[in-house]
Amino acid sequence: MSVVENQSLSGGCQCGAVRYRVTGKTDYPHLCHCRMCQKASGNFFLPLIGTEKKDFEWTRGEPTWFHSSKPVRRAFCNVCGTPLAFDTVGDTVISFTHGSLDDVGAVTPVEQSGVEGRVSFYDKLFSLPETVSNRDDLPGGTSDVSSTNCQHPDHDTTNWPEGHR
Numbered sequence: 001m002s003v004v005e006n007q008s009l010s011g012g013c014q015c016g017a018v019r020y021r022v023t024g025k026t027d028y029p030h031l032c033h034c035r036m037c038q039k040a041s042g043n044f045f046l047p048l049i050g051t052e053k054k055d056f057e058w059t060r061g062e063p064t065w066f067h068s069s070k071p072v073r074r075a076f077c078n079v080c081g082t083p084l085a086f087d088t089v090g091d092t093v094i095s096f097t098h099g100s101l102d103d104v105g106a107v108t109p110v111e112q113s114g115v116e117g118r119v120s121f122y123d124k125l126f127s128l129p130e131t132v133s134n135r136d137d138l139p140g141g142t143s144d145v146s147s148t149n150c151q152h153p154d155h156d157t158t159n160w161p162e163g164h165r
Contacts, residue, residue: 010059011101013077013084016152016160017061020084020096024055029098029107033122034114040074041083044119047098048086049107056094059156102154 007026012019029049037046063075063084075085086095098104112118135142152160 007106009101009103009106010156011096012060012152013080013082013100014151015077015080015082016157017079018058018063018075018077018082018084019060019152019156020056020100021059021156022051022056022096024052026051026107027093028095028111029109030111030113031109032114033112033116033118035117036068036072037086037114038117040068040086041097044122044125045112045114046083046086047109048095049098049101050093050095053092053094056096060160102156 007022009022009026010019027050029047031045031047033045037048038044040046061077064078065073065075065087067073071089073087073089074083075087076083082100083097084100085097098107098109101107133142135145138144140147
């Protein structure tokens with residue numbers, strides 16, 4: 001297992017209503033392919049990183065929790081819907097979503113779990129053609145997206161939103 005000692009990490013939801021900080025070690029960064037994680041993330045898999053609950057704190061707002069099963073609850077922002085955490089009730093560890101980190105590249109996944117649910121075309125994803133999105137399908141293209149962006153920046157802020165929402 002990959003353990004990162006005493007790394008300070010921050011992250012949060014897309015709109016900035018819910019933010020968190022990790023001040024201790026992280027453990028078991030992985031991609032979960034189980035069907036429940038697919039549904040919870042709306043994706044082919046859900047990247048998760050574990051840390052001790054004592055080293056994890058919500059620094060702005062509070063997430064909404066959904067029990068996806070009796071022993072497991074999942075945190076998400078009730079404003080923008082961003083999946084934020086996976087918590088096994090009664091455990092000392094909480095797992096937060098890798099993609100919600102401010103610096104997504106700070107931790108590297110070490111394993112894939114729940115592979116029985118992995119989609120059949122997963123191994124072909126990296127051979128697909130690649131393009132840079134110019135969003136010419138939207139009125140105003142990328143300039144309109146940039147000028148009206150309500151996404152929280154990838155760092156902690158004192159005040160948010162700054163005129164958005």
